[in-house]
Amino acid sequence: MTVNHKELLSALVDGELTGEELDLALNILQTDEQARQQWQRYQLASDVLHGHNLVSHSADLTASISSAVAGEPLLTTPVKAKVLHFSQPFWKQTMSLAVAASIGALAVVGVMSQSQHDLIATEQLATLEVEQSAVAQTTHASKRWTVEEEDVEQRLNTYLVDHNEYAGASGVFSYARVVSYEVGQ
């Protein structure tokens, strides 16, 4: 072991090595038994000067612990949670997402609303068809329309159905004037 190597070991005791010098010192300790003993004596003197009493200056736990550790599985440091890096500022991305979500929500609500209107219209149509047949049945009996011609009466019925269907499909049913009639009119 060279003098330079011993000086490195001395500096290692003081924690004053970095980079390549630290690598070299650790390599010396791992490969040179004489260097290990030398370094432990340096460390021992330092501990005594710092007031750490010795239980046994000849006790060296390194070998026994090292062999126990050799049987241990290889250590792996816990994986740190990955930090997401945004190419744009975070608030910009958030705003874009919010706008996209709003548009999506509007589209869904619109489709649902449209379906409901369609449903209303279909239901009304079904109801009117039933009513129409009833009207047709009763018209013959009570002469509900004041017209005599059958084709005119048919056109009036069709107009009534179309009007109500339009009012329902346009979404303004509640504001539409319902074309109706009273029995006996």
Place this chain on the structure above:
Amino acid sequence: MSVDLELVQRVQAGDKKAFDVLIMKYQQRIVHVITGFVHDPVEALDVAQEAFIKAYRAIPNFRGDSAFYTWLYRIAINTSKNHLTARSRRPPLHDVDAMDATNFYDAPELKEFETPESKLVSDELQQVIYNAIEGLPEDTATAIKLRELEGLSYEEIAEVMGCPIGTVRSRIFRAREAIDKQIHETMSEGEIR
């Protein structure tokens, strides 16, 4: 980045040899602290080994929020307490703050952990080291005292002594060599058991 943190990151990356360096660096301090709990030096070595193995298993979760020694110290204390509880023995009432435990002189509570044997060995060794420092050239003695007794960094010592950092490093190394030579001779003569 501190050397300890660098070593920890190497261990976390799968370098088991880097953990050896951390063991070599801190084993004396950890055994000393554990002896204060279990009072038996041989038992303390077993508990220290268990504490280091626990530290190795837990090291993937070490984030460097505190110094490595502070973290290791807490593991050693908990391992000692669990060891005593498992043997139906009562742990000490007071813990030493992990930050204070870095330096014995800042933590008088650590004196409770001393055993007569450990105190005798440490006192003898300390005397040998002080004698070695007294025999050093003045600039070398000043550098090692500023480092070990005052806890200054190389940069701070360079500023105090008005010399380059490389010179500080060299002076501290020469001081350590002289101390090591003295310790080696004393041990060889059997003066320190």
